[in-house]
Amino acid sequence: NAGVTQTPKFQVLKTGQSMTLQCAQDMNHNSMYWYRQDPGMGLRLIYYSASEGTTDKGEVPNGYNVSRLNKREFSLRLESAAPSQTSVYFCASSVMTSGGPYNEQFFGPGTRLTVL
Amino acid sequence: AQKVTQAQTEISVVEKEDVTLDCVYETRDTTYYLFWYKQPPSGELVFLIRRNSFDEQNEISGRYSWNFQKSTSSFNFTITASQVVDSAVYFCALRRSQGAGSYQLTFGKGTKLSVIP
Numbered sequence: 001n002a003g004v005t006q007t008p009k010f011q012v013l014k015t016g017q018s019m020t021l022q023c024a025q026d027m028n029h030n031s032m033y034w035y036r037q038d039p040g041m042g043l044r045l046i047y048y049s050a051s052e053g054t055t056d057k058g059e060v061p062n063g064y065n066v067s068r069l070n071k072r073e074f075s076l077r078l079e080s081a082a083p084s085q086t087s088v089y090f091c092a093s094s095v096m097t098s099g100g101p102y103n104e105q106f107f108g109p110g111t112r113l114t115v116l
Numbered sequence: 117a118q119k120v121t122q123a124q125t126e127i128s129v130v131e132k133e134d135v136t137l138d139c140v141y142e143t144r145d146t147t148y149y150l151f152w153y154k155q156p157p158s159g160e161l162v163f164l165i166r167r168n169s170f171d172e173q174n175e176i177s178g179r180y181s182w183n184f185q186k187s188t189s190s191f192n193f194t195i196t197a198s199q200v201v202d203s204a205v206y207f208c209a210l211r212r213s214q215g216a217g218s219y220q221l222t223f224g225k226g227t228k229l230s231v232i233p
Contacts, residue, residue, distance in 0.1 A: 031219065033219070035221075040225055041225060042120075042207060042223035042224055042225045042226055043161075043207070043221070043223045044223075045219075045220045045221070048219045048220070050219060056219070058219075058220055059220065088159070090161065092161075103166070104151060104163045104166045105163070105221060106163060107153075107160060107161035107162075107163075108160075109159065109160045110159050110160065
């Protein structure tokens with residue numbers, strides 16, 4: 001049981017390049033999330049997927065797109081990277097029960113992205 | 117709007133000392149959930165605890181304890197007899213129980229704890 005896995009661990013891009021961050025979970029969780037962590041800012045939600053087939057914007061969605069490929073996988077795409085997107089990106093997942101999405105989120109190890 | 121404030125940016129303690137990490141939150145909701153996460157130097161986020169707003173009972177887990185006071189909107193975290201392995205950044209987070217934004221964890225900016233041997 002690997003939990004939440006992310007690839008790659010590190011990436012350096014030039015301004016304007018595109019890339020996709022991959023995330024997979026093997027805990028049979030319904031909901032998946034993408035966060036970014038910047039120094040002194042805590043974590044901020046980029047996009048989330050409440051369940052397979054749905055995606056919604058979070059707090060900072062501009063410049064990103066997501067795809068919920070299936071129940072296990074949730075990818076984050078940067079179409080035209082900018083230096084402001086230099087950050088550490090975390091994927092997370094959680095169970096959604098009938099009472100709501102209040103369960104704890106489990107995080108992947110993160111992807112450290114630098115945009116030059 | 118939801119807001120979490122962790123006023124202590126960095127704390128240093130000597131091993132075996134007790135330390136309390138403060139968390140103050142703002143919400144207009146009557147029901148909500150509070151969390152603590154640990155981020156060790158390796159970078160991953162480790163879930164520590166979830167607390168429901170309607171349950172103000174304090175919780176203890178080994179050397180860790182949490183004090184939830186709804187009246188002061190605080191959810192403080194105490195480590196007793198700190199160890200070097202406790203060195204990490206600790207995040208407090210808030211989540212709505214329903215409605216718009218209920219999927220989002222609102223994080224504080226974190227408190228970096230350094231335990232000196």
